[in-house]
Amino acid sequence: MGRLRSATGRHTCPRRMKLAGGLAALAVLAASPLVAGTSPVTLERQGTAAHLSVDGKPFLVLGGELGNSSASSRSYMTKYWPKLKAMNLNTVLAPVYWELIEDREGSFDFSSVDGLLADARAQDMHLVLLWFGAWKNSMSTYVPGWVKRDQARFPRVRAANGTSVEILSAFSPAVREADAKAFAALMGHLKAVDAKGTVLMVQVENEIGMLPVAREWGDAAQAAWAQPVPDALLRPLREGAAVEPELRALWQAHGAKAAGTWDQVFGDADAGQEVFTAWHYAQYTDAITRAGKAAYPLPMYVNVALNRFGKAPGEYPSGGPLPHLIDVWKTGAPSLDLIAPDIYFPNFNDLAGRYSRADNPLFIPEANNVTAPEVPANAFYAIGNLDAFGFSPFSIENADPKSQAAVTEAYGLLRQLTPAILKAQGLGRVAGFKPRVLEDGTVLDAPVTRALGDYRFTVSFIDSWTPKAEQDIASHGGMIIQTGPEEYLIAGRGLIVTVAGEPGAKGDGPTLAGIDKAVEGTFDAQGRWVPGRVLNGDQTHQGRHIRLPPDQFQIQRVTFYRYR
Numbered sequence: 111m112g113r114l115r116s117a118t119g120r121h122t123c124p125r126r127m128k129l130a131g132g133l134a135a136l137a138v139l140a141a142s143p144l145v146a147g148t149s150p151v152t153l154e155r156q157g158t159a160a161h162l163s164v165d166g167k168p169f170l171v172l173g174g175e176l177g178n179s180s181a182s183s184r185s186y187m188t189k190y191w192p193k194l195k196a197m198n199l200n201t202v203l204a205p206v207y208w209e210l211i212e213d214r215e216g217s218f219d220f221s222s223v224d225g226l227l228a229d230a231r232a233q234d235m236h237l238v239l240l241w242f243g244a245w246k247n248s249m250s251t252y253v254p255g256w257v258k259r260d261q262a263r264f265p266r267v268r269a270a271n272g273t274s275v276e277i278l279s280a281f282s283p284a285v286r287e288a289d290a291k292a293f294a295a296l297m298g299h300l301k302a303v304d305a306k307g308t309v310l311m312v313q314v315e316n317e318i319g320m321l322p323v324a325r326e327w328g329d330a331a332q333a334a335w336a337q338p339v340p341d342a343l344l345r346p347l348r349e350g351a352a353v354e355p356e357l358r359a360l361w362q363a364h365g366a367k368a369a370g371t372w373d374q375v376f377g378d379a380d381a382g383q384e385v386f387t388a389w390h391y392a393q394y395t396d397a398i399t400r401a402g403k404a405a406y407p408l409p410m411y412v413n414v415a416l417n418r419f420g421k422a423p424g425e426y427p428s429g430g431p432l433p434h435l436i437d438v439w440k441t442g443a444p445s446l447d448l449i450a451p452d453i454y455f456p457n458f459n460d461l462a463g464r465y466s467r468a469d470n471p472l473f474i475p476e477a478n479n480v481t482a483p484e485v486p487a488n489a490f491y492a493i494g495n496l497d498a499f500g501f502s503p504f505s506i507e508n509a510d511p512k513s514q515a516a517v518t519e520a521y522g523l524l525r526q527l528t529p530a531i532l533k534a535q536g537l538g539r540v541a542g543f544k545p546r547v548l549e550d551g552t553v554l555d556a557p558v559t560r561a562l563g564d565y566r567f568t569v570s571f572i573d574s575w576t577p578k579a580e581q582d583i584a585s586h587g588g589m590i591i592q593t594g595p596e597e598y599l600i601a602g603r604g605l606i607v608t609v610a611g612e613p614g615a616k617g618d619g620p621t622l623a624g625i626d627k628a629v630e631g632t633f634d635a636q637g638r639w640v641p642g643r644v645l646n647g648d649q650t651h652q653g654r655h656i657r658l659p660p661d662q663f664q665i666q667r668v669t670f671y672r673y674r
């Protein structure tokens with residue numbers, strides 16, 4: 111079942127260990143509810159991390175998401191499948207369009223889905239399917255014509271001034287039922303034709319959120335606005351289990367009330383209206399997810415259109431599963447397995463960090479456009495530092511030669527490292543590195559220090575052997591994986607790594623440390639290490655550091671030792 115389980119298969123309650131700021135936390139949240147049936151794909155817990163398990167084997171998603179319209183034509187996609195395979199992807203994220211599968215109400219045509227399945231299998235690849243249902247980027251343009259044209263049955267959102275928006279109302283039972291019926295039919299079809307788990311997960315809707323206003327103003331929405339805030343949402347705030355600081359601050363600013371209507375509890379300004387919108391979107395999404403899981407319980411998630419600092423709800427998609435609303439969504443849509451951010455802004459480390467919580471394993475379905483130079487570094491950081499179980503740049507088939515080469519090499523490295531990564535994630539044996547970048551693009555290139563086992567690594571993002579002006583520092587990144595008491599894999603590009611003994615660590619040994627042996631190499635298809643050069647002399651600056659050059663991706667297997 112698509113819920114968190116321990117590596118032994120025992121169900122566990124997700125425990126919040128990491129918060130937005132990386133602080134330890136104590137609150138225990140409810141696990142996803144039990145769902146009927148089984149699927150070959152599950153989410154399994156390992157230490158503080160979780161990974162996908164496919165037919166009982168852990169799986170790291172090295173993915174890419176197709177441009178929106180590509181999957182609507184099988185012949186259009188023909189030339190791209192080999193390219194995607196050659197880029198070392200193991201998974202393609204592809205939309206399923208409601209307008210294509212249910213052109214006539216109640217009559218389903220899954221040929222577009224079957225084509226995707228056949229073409230992915232032919233390349234020995236997996237799929238994550240994206241349900242373009244009632245909402246895609248807020249709007250309702252992927253619904254079939256019979257939904258679009260029947261406004262009496264399927265009402266649209268009304269703004270405060272009464273104007274209509276091309277967004278179906280989250281308050282309409284008819285919309286929800288039609289959407290849920292189609293989604294359940296899709297999941298039932300997958301259950302029938304995909305017993306081996308070509309499809310790993312399903313995204314419910316796409317980038318949900320209200321535009322251009324903070325909330326709906328139609329009759330049903332107005333009636334809901336006058337209702338009391340559900341106790342299910344207030345309880346985590348009262349009991350301290352809701353941890354996102356913005357929600358708590360908003361609640362406290364309005365008197366930290368134990369009960370009351372939406373405007374009493376959260377205020378009637380945009381921020382309060384947004385909480386109301388988030389709750390109702392979450393509840394709607396929960397209904398769709400439940401309907402889908404009742405048919406076939408694959409892991410399911412929602413993706414997020416993030417907001418920029420200083421923008422108001424409605425200028426960005428209001429009430430989506432945004433960082434400041436994660437608790438609302440977790441409470442309102444408990445049947446979702448995770449919330450997955452689409453990160454196009456430069457401040458990747460900070461944004462991804464907010465979605466890496468013990469109750470929310472990290473998956474990045476849209477990690478910027480594939481052409482962005484920092485994509486590989488972000489992959490290393492997310493997987494190595496935040497225990498992401500998957501990563502996927504957008505518009506993957508449209509990679510230009512430069513980004514194609516970068517992704518191919520980075521994913522090639524990650525493929526080789528996958529067994530070591532999966533063994534290390536969640537157990538404090540892997541760290542990822544890339545410079546922190548602010549929302550305005552400022553690159554904070556100061557070195558970062560991390561301890562792994564008995565050694566402390568200081569990682570610099572500036573290559574001391576290349577003129578700084580020639581370096582794209584934001585694109586430098588990599589990971590360090592501990593594979594033995596003194597043995598580490600160091601991989602990526604553009605990093606200079608120095609090492610010291612970790613003071614106070616087990617054995618309390620000397621704090622001076624040196625390189626016993628550094629070897630470059632690769633892992634073959636059977637996972638055997640194939641050594642290349644032994645790196646010493648100028649290549650390690652006479653033993654002073656490990657260097658991953660900025661112009662190539664590399665794996666080095668390094669043994670360290672301590673001395674006095």
Ligand code: DGJ
Nearest residue numbers: 178247316317452476504
């Ligand atoms: C985010 C959406 O989720 C995608 O479907 C696509 O529209 C991209 N934005 C375009 O940048």
